[in-house]
Amino acid sequence: MQNYSLNKKLGALWHLILIGIILSSTPALAKKRLRPQLSERQQNQISGIITDGRTPLPGVTIAIKNRINYAVLSDFDGKYSLIAKANDTLVVSYIGYKTAIIPINYRKNIHIQLQEDITSLQEVRINAGYYSVKEKERTGSIARITAKDIEKQPVTNVLAAMQGRMAGVNITQTSGVPGSGFEIQIRGRNSLRTDGNSPLYIVDGMPLGTESLGNSSFLSGSILPGAGVNTLSSLNPADIESIEVLKDADATAIYGSRGANGVVLITTKKAKGGKTTFTTNTFSGVGQIARRLKLLNTEQYLNMRRQAFKNDGVTTYPANVHDINGNWDQNRYTDWQKELIGNTSRHRQIDVGLQGGSESTKLLLKMTNYNEISVFHGDFEYKKTAFQFSGNHRSENQKFQLDLSMQYVLDQNDLPGSDLTLDAINLAPNAPALYDNGGNLNWENSTFVNPIQKIKEEYLAKTDFLNAGGSFAYRFFPSLEFKTMAGFTDSRLLETKIAPSTMYNPALGLDNSSFSFLLQNKGYQQSWSLEPQLHWNKAFVNSTLNVLVGATFQERTFGTQALRAFGFANNRLIYNMAAANTITIFNNDNSVYRYNAVFGRVNYTYRNKYIINLTGRRDGSSRFGPGKQFANFGAVGMAWLFGKETLVEQLLPSLSFGKLRSSYGSTGSDQIGDYQFLDTFSSTGLPYQGIIGLQPTRLFNPNFSWERNTKFEAALELGFFNDRVMLTTAYFKNKSDNQLVGIPLPGTTGFASIQSNFPAEVENKGIELEWHSKIIAKTNFSWNTSFNLTFPKNKLVSFPDLAGSTYANQYVVGEPLSIRMVYHYTGMNTQTGLYEFEDYNKDGLIRSAEDRKMLINTTPEFFGGLQNSFTYKNWQFDFLLQFVKQIAPNFNNFKSMPGLSVNQSVDVLNESQPFSAGFNSQASNAYSFYRNSDAAFGDASFVRLKNIALTYTLPTLSGWDCKLYLQGQNILTFTKYKGLDPENYSGVRIPPLRVLTLGTQLTF
Amino acid sequence: MKNTKIYYLLFCFVVSLSSCEEFVSVEVPGSQLSGEIVFEDYKTAEAVLLNVYTKMNNNVMVCGDGNGISVLLGNYTDELKCYGLNIPELMFYQNELATINPTIQSLWRNTYNLIYSLNTVIEGVENSVSLKQHDRDRLLGEALFVRAYLHFYLNELFGEIPYVTSTDYRINTSIGKQTNEALFSLLEDDLLRSESLLTDNYTGIHRVRPNKSTVLALQARLYLYHEKWELAKQKASMVINNSVLYSLVMDINAVFLRNSPGTIWQLMSAPEGKNTLDAKSFIFKTVPPPSRALQEGLVNKFEINDLRGINWVKSVSNSSRTFYHAFKYKLNNDTSTSMEYSIQFRLEEMYLIRAEANAELNLLDLSAADLNSIRNKAGLANTTALTKDELLTAILKERQLEFFTELGHRFFDLKRRGGLDSVLSGVKPGWNTSDVLFPLPENELLLNPNLLPQNDGH
DSSP: OTTOOSOTTSOHHHHHHHHHHHHHSOGGGSOOOOOSSOOSSSEEEEEEEEESSSSBOTTOEEEETTOTTOEEEOOTTSEEEEEEETTOEEEEEOTTBOOEEEEOTTOSBOOEEOOBOTTGGGTOEEEOSSSEEEGGGOOSOEEEEEHHHHTTSOOSSHHHHHTTSSTTEEEEEOOOSTTOOEEEEESSOOOSSTTSOOOEEEETTEEOOOSOOSOIIIIITTTSOTTSSOGGGGSOGGGEEEEEEEOSHHHHGGGGGGOTTOEEEEEEOOOOOEEEEEEEEEEEEEEEESOOOOBOOHHHHHHHHHHHHHHHTOOSOOTTOTTTSSSSOSSOOOOHHHHHHOOOEEEEEEEEEEEEEOSSEEEEEEEEEEEEEOSSSSOOEEEEEEEEEEEEEEOTTSOEEEEEEEEEEEEEEEEESSOOHHHHHHSOTTOOOSBOTTSSBOOTTTTOOOTHHHHHSEEEEEEEEEEEEEEEEEEEETTEEEEEEEEEEEEEEEEEEEEOGGGSOGGGTOOSGGGOEEEEEEEEEEEEEEEEEEEEEEEOSSEEEEEEEEEEEEEEEEEEEEEEEEEESSGGGTTOGGGEEEEEEEEEEEEEEEEEEEEEEEEEEETTTEEEEEEEEEEEETTSOTTOSEEEEEEEEEEEOGGGSHHHHHHOTTEEEEEEEEEEEEEEEOOSOTTTTSOEEEEEEEEETTEEEEEEOSOOOOOOOOEEEEEEEEEEEEEETTTTEEEEEEEEEEEEESEEEEEEOOGGGSSSEEEEEEOOEEEEEEEEEEEEEEEEEOSSEEEEEEEEEEEEEEEEEEOTTTTTSTTTTTOOTTSOTTEEEEBOEEEEETTTTEEEEOOTTOSSSOOHHHHOOEEEEOSOSEEEEEEEEEEETTEEEEEEEEEEEOEEEOHHHHOOOBTBSSOOBGGGGTSOSOOOOSOOHHHHHHHHHHHTBGGGEEEOOEEEEEEEEEEEEOOOBTTBEEEEEEEEEEEEEEEOOSSSOTTTOOSSSOOOEEEEEEEEEEEO | OHHHHHHHHHHHHHHHHSOOTTTTOOOOOTTEEEHHHHTTSHHHHHHHHHHHHHHHHHTSTTOSSTTSHHHHHHHHTTSEEEOSOOHHHHHHHTTOOOTTOHHHHHHHHHHHHHHHHHHHHHHHHHHOSSSOHHHHHHHHHHHHHHHHHHHHHHHHHHSSOOOOOOOOHHHHHTOOOOOHHHHHHHHHHHHHHHHHHOOSOOSSSTTOSOOHHHHHHHHHHHHHHTTOHHHHHHHHHHHHTOTTTOOOOOSGGGTTBTTOTTEEEEEOOSSTTOOOHHHHHHOOOSSSOSSEEEOHHHHTTSOTTOHHHHHSEEEEEOSSOEEEEEOSSOOOSOOSSOOBOEEEEEHHHHHHHHHHHHHHTTOHHHHHHHHHHHHHHTTOOOOOOOSHHHHHHHHHHHHHHHHTTSTTHHHHHHHHTTOHHHHHHHHOTTOOGGGGSOOOOHHHHHHOGGGOSOOTTO
């Protein structure tokens, strides 16, 4: 409603107030007397239906020109009725549509067809966190997707919904396991620390702690990549209204020390009011591994093995090479990829929602239930139940406003203890059956390590996530508003991993429940934040001024406790800790983080053409030692809407919009964990002589402070042909220095790393292109496209004494951070049958430091997406192509030497050094160099049909609105990549799944 | 009136904006202690030291599982044959240690991690103002001893290594290697200091904390390895003569029990009821062995009536084949109270050290007497060796049979006696002369170039 524009000479502020006043007077106040005849002076009832030419439009505002406190809304069927004089004029407005001015002209029934407003994109208000701006007036760089984009994608993680849709935002899915994580980089990698590059996430004003509560070293590490259970997977995509990504200094400086890596603002769905409506959305579908490797069959494999022994000169097969010494069936063949990770996953979701309310109070309640069966061998299920509540209230005089929203998500993820992808690739094709005739695990007389063992090690994670937030606002004067935002989040995780004795080979003598054990980790994270703010808006004759000042108080407490229960009377009691013989707590940790800041914004707009936006923040964080806790950040952003200059309008009539904007400023990063400056000792939970031991947690180092990031951006935004074609070109250049680095330390220090500020400088620059066009916009047929393309460049600008530092063999000045230093493969020596490598220092030996001089850049050269949306009558078809050009480690990087007892890609039949079974140390060495050479990297560029969605809207029944849809994710991938998946290129993780879903949405 | 309210609210707002430093200063969390206070209290200072023992018993260097030298050096020499599928261990068995072998890396890192802990104890206790003198001496004495003990093994395995005595990472990041001579004198100094600080009283029961005799035992071993015969003899005698505390255990099956009077120092398994990792590592019940078994060459060396061959070796067979495992530690399961702890030093070694030193000093009768003490205990007749060389050969064999699969004794004996190549090239096809030293972990060389050069042959 905010972009309802009546009088363009007034500022946005006056719109708001005016609309508020209009909305506040209810139609009930109008007299409802019927008049037999229409006359100019009499009030008559006017009614009709409002449509977009196809379907009725509910919630359209119908006002009467020059009558300021009267307006009505259309109901769900698009019907409206109001009282007006016969010579009045109706003003009909609706977001996304052109405002229609319709004289009543003595009519009683007026059906109105609204035209879609193709310039409306410019009028949309963009959430910038503490304030919002109209798209056309923004000075910062903000990318956005809305519920419309999200609901077309059958995904469970909000980051998945953003993939390929935003310029400058590179998202990769690290595993196809349900509930697992995504990596996101907004405008490149700023920090030398690989874990210091995640953005700040804000959900309805509350910062979301993204540190995992999970225990990845003992519980989740082998199944979920990275730090384990990801907090973002606690959010329900179906509850999200919009996601804004703040990219440049102008947009992020107001987040100060937390904004260096960009800010992701997530806004949940809010009650819209109007007629009470009930919505259900149900879908179900299937998923599968999208790509598999072509591996050797039994005959090829056994030939490779025999050849390998022959090459090594070993004639009698040793007792432990069961695959060829006769212990295993020589004719058996199993496609382990199919057997272990080849199941079809099934998923379904039911979503019901109710919303409604009056002009002053609106409520929404929504519930979602999702479940998914994994592709792994065995039955593993991921379940998610989400509740969403939103309510708001405005006082009659519009001075007081209260907004509340709450999400509660229960997430339960049942998974095998380990990802079986590597087993599926490595297992010999003639390896024995998984089960014997009795249905027990087959160990083939202790010759076989049965991978089902890892499935018996069941991993279960339960997360409860509550996010509740609200704001309270009071407008003292039309120009001055006091607002306080307060929020609370509570996230709890309970994860368990069991090792029942049945997972062991009975020959080990461990097949007794007294050897069974349970690992359990409990984590909690609670935070609250309070942000009082003052907003002051003032309109002058030719200009407007917006001022905002505010403060933040935030506290987060975090705790984990992990324990091990060993020895059970019976395996059925394995989840009952009371039945365990011994219970040891092996980890107990808790921490407090406090954060305090003041921030402000001054925005001045002159003649609606010249805009200057100043933002700043003074920050204090408990993560730094005494005396290092506070720092200042700020930015200036400017925009010139040159399209409105008379000269431009005359010279370039087809140019409907033109804006030049630029920003410069600084932000920081405090992503280093808590208490890193202290040398603390923590309890190990392990007793010796009855006393629980203490171990040093880290080295003492009080002198580190902020990582500072300065950002510059310049962008040109152009609209042509009434904004039917919009083109944005942005150039950015960001520099990060004073790098906070966990500097890897040699073992002699006792630790793996130390946190310290390093005077190294990293630069990220790039060009982003965004193009939106409405190629065809007819009533029955429309075709829209959006395209984004990013060329990122990352460079280590300076690094004092790099050669003498611990990074000497990791980074090179002038090169990207993502380089890998590898050997240069020169080919196979046909005489020795060994792979050979460039001997850079010509000393006749291949040695790691001296000869790993070949640089491979794994930063994508460019990436982007192309989205097309077609509508024809009741049909809508969308598809998204995602593309990346990059080089990445391939199959050769993670495979063992051909000839060892692991299966290989069929490629080894054509190109390989002579097979060796491991008895030829020269061959083993050469192969280990090969794995770390440029031969193990290759083109991992891909074009992926990321998403398709076909939607059919049933012709309107009375009061019912029904849609049917077919959606797919990761449908097709075009790539030359040698390996499982060019996106997560890990080789040991399940690649992202191909998912197909059928669903219906019903509203009444 | 209305304006007053507004001004009041604005005033509150401005006050709330002023950031306060106190808000962002947080206390150390309840689950951690800052370094300063740990060493002002005996209980917490001791807990840091005790954690080192726990780690040594569980997963570092001298532990009984696949991370420890009992298993690794057993595989590396002619004691064990690896049947398991654990690649890093298999590489030990095949004598194909790559510089990136993860076990090599963890041996190095985990040991230095414990040395860091010990250095925090040493520095913390030295700077502490509130610890009592005898507590201070005890903690310092133990920490110095363990620091020497761990460096001793690092030196034996990796050759020239850094001797870390500081907690300052700026020093330790670029620390260089010490020569073998320097290492010897550093070890000697730490042990002498420790000897002067400790008494013969064990702290607590079951000899799970080192005492003065433990220091003497390591000194004896150190001097033996460095061929300081006189000193080795002297130190070993000091332990042997302490008959109040130590005596040879005549029941061959009671040697490894936790209350054995022959034990000088052992590492405790906790909680109560746990036994050793060694037993879990070596004992198996089915064939083929799931992880590792004794090499037949070793089993065949026992004389027919050697009680050790009968009681410390156990066979497991199926219809076609027989395999053997070490059965010194007999309990691979939990028991109601712990019965066995992992022994680091036992009296038998002192006898054999003195025997060897006496032989080298040409005190052949004395030498034979000590050797016979051990032989007789094992149910064997007196030695038939007469000359110095014969005696030395007999002692070496006795050490092999007495200490097999215990903390790499076999490897160190062959190494110091120059027998590695001649003995191992026959039984181990992968053996090279340069395998006498483990490779330095590649990652460490990359992080600290002062550790270069790499050991020969790697």
